[in-house]
Amino acid sequence: MTNRRVVITGVGVTAPGTPGVKSFWDLLTAGRTATRRISFFDPSPFRSQVAAEVDFDAELHGLSPQEIRRMDRAAQFAVVTARQAVEDSGLEFSSVDPDRVGVTIGSAVGATMGLDEEYRTVSDGGRLELVDHRYAVPHLYNYLAPSSFATEVAWAVGAEGPSTVVSTGCTSGLDAIGYATDVIREGSADVMVAGATDAPISPITVACFDAIKATTPRNDDPEHASRPFDASRNGFVLGEGAAVFVLEELESARARGAKVYAEVAGYATRSNAFHMTGLKPDGREMAEAIRVALAQARLNPEDIDYVNAHGSGTRQNDRHETAAFKRSLGEHAYRVPVSSIKSMVGHSLGAIGSIEVAASVLAMQHDVVPPTANLHTPDPECDLDYVPLVARDWRTDAVLSVGSGFGGFQSAVVLADPGLVRS
Incomplete structure (x- = not known):
């Protein structure tokens, strides 16, 4: 490489x-x-x-x-x-x-x-x-x-x-x-x-x-x-x-003087080898994908300004993902805004990961975090900042976007301003 x-x-x-x-x-x-x-x-x-x-x-x-x-x-x-x-x-x-x-x-x-x-x-x-x-x-x-x-x-x-x-x-x-x-x-x-x-x-x-x-x-x-x-x-x-x-x-x-939206600074994928549709509640495999993607990007958890969640709207995914963020980002998980655009555009299966990357680079371009629509009564076990209802002006130089798929797949991509990445 x-x-x-x-x-x-x-x-x-x-x-x-x-x-x-x-x-x-x-x-x-x-x-x-x-x-x-x-x-x-x-x-x-x-x-x-x-x-x-x-x-x-x-x-x-x-x-x-x-x-x-x-x-x-x-x-x-x-x-x-x-x-x-x-x-x-x-x-x-x-x-x-x-x-x-x-x-x-x-x-x-x-x-x-x-x-x-x-x-x-x-x-x-x-x-x-x-x-x-x-x-x-x-x-x-x-x-x-x-x-x-x-x-x-x-x-x-x-x-x-x-x-x-x-x-x-x-x-x-x-x-x-x-x-x-x-x-x-x-x-x-x-x-x-x-x-x-x-x-x-x-x-x-x-x-x-x-x-x-x-x-x-x-x-x-x-x-x-x-x-x-x-x-x-x-x-x-x-x-x-x-x-x-x-x-x-x-x-x-x-x-060539191109407009650069973001650097693809880190990527990792893992499998839970557990169940075709089930997820372990501790979020370990997603957390590991996040850890490796951050290491590849040479960024710390505190460098992440926004997390674009998988956020499918099923109980097991939302709780699994919340645990994964806490496990991989530590105390920063409670400070960083997190949201799910599936609340607005649904879950387009294989396409949604790329659609969420598009939302992430646009969030970086405009310094705006999109909201989680329809979030009126948060699940007490999902106790992070899930940006309910209203978009938020927020300096966004580095974004973590994650996905979870049938078969036990867990993937993470880190997008960053090229000036933020340590070469």
């Missing part, structure tokens, strides 16, 4: 509500929610009938009819969002050796919506036991293979370097950024287009989370259904979306 430092120079966001970075940040800082009754299908048979949906028009966002036909909704999100990030970076990709440009896209559930829709078509609404393949779209294989997401983004930006999909459940969005950072650090690429996408709001996904009672049944009040760290919470709200970034080697970015 070399001493190359990696920075974020371009940001693209397609989040619930109106897509785009500005709309996303306006929603967060206003403390508004994008959750509503599911509109993609009739949700009435299901226990949980609410979700955070993106108001997305693929054609309006520049995709051709052929691209729309070829790509699942999640792939469409990835391509549109990658183009946003590339434009925002100001980097002329045509001036960079394409062999030195790579792509890493995270996704937990791949082309769920496309596969669900195609199954309904080829099975005639589930009535045929032996499906009729003649009714399938010609690009059905692309839906089956999540690697097509990285392929589509690579085509869109002209990347011919390392290209991969990371699928580690709900930490995919953090892990994709961590992996891309390592690729630049080791010298295998100079530029990486990295992030994550998921569009899981389909009957099969809703049914699966219903079965384990992970999602909220608060259907009569969608706007206030997602309540991380609140004593009245009763499950998370499913979401969708994407966030993609342009990552560059620091000195190259400075040489």
Whole structure:
């Protein structure tokens, strides 16, 4: 591993509500929610009938009819969002050796919506036991293979370097950024287009989370259904979306006068080797990921100005995470503001880690910490400063963003002003 430092120079966001970075940040800082009754299908048979949906028009966002036909909704999100990030970076990709440009896209559930829709078509609404393949779209294989997401983004930006999909459940969005950072650090690429996408709001996904009672049944009040760290919470709200970034080697970015949002100063991931969906209450594995990420960044716990929590709104996650912060940050855990944007944009599975990184770099850019919406009655066991209801003006030079995923994955990313990082 070399001493190359990696920075974020371009940001693209397609989040619930109106897509785009500005709309996303306006929603967060206003403390508004994008959750509503599911509109993609009739949700009435299901226990949980609410979700955070993106108001997305693929054609309006520049995709051709052929691209729309070829790509699942999640792939469409990835391509549109990658183009946003590339434009925002100001980097002329045509001036960079394409062999030195790579792509890493995270996704937990791949082309769920496309596969669900195609199954309904080829099975005639589930009535045929032996499906009729003649009714399938010609690009059905692309839906089956999540690697097509990285392929589509690579085509869109002209990347011919390392290209991969990371699928580690709900930490995919953090892990994709961590992996891309390592690729630049080791010298295998100079530029990486990295992030994550998921569009899981389909009957099969809703049914699966219903079965384990992970999602909220608060259907009569969608706007206030997602309540991380609140004593009245009763499950998370499913979401969708994407966030993609342009990552560059620091000195190259400075040489071309690029706007630097943040340095990806530290990253680590751990597994609890314990349970597919369960979490140990002591938060040890997440705390270890945080400790290693801080050590890699050469920062102390006291250097962290804001923690962007996983904050899913389930009892076991909120308490596990609170314990992890206390274990890894010590007394500073009681002083640093912590918040969960899932209270406003829901939980988009593999995509949410990247969407939360976008929120983190925007918090650094604007020195504003987004709130935890709907937090009226804190769980007594979640006794940290979870920034209830209202955004807070706060000097933010270093942010810790964490994720927790099915399978026992625990990941942490440290973002910092390059001037703060000790070289």
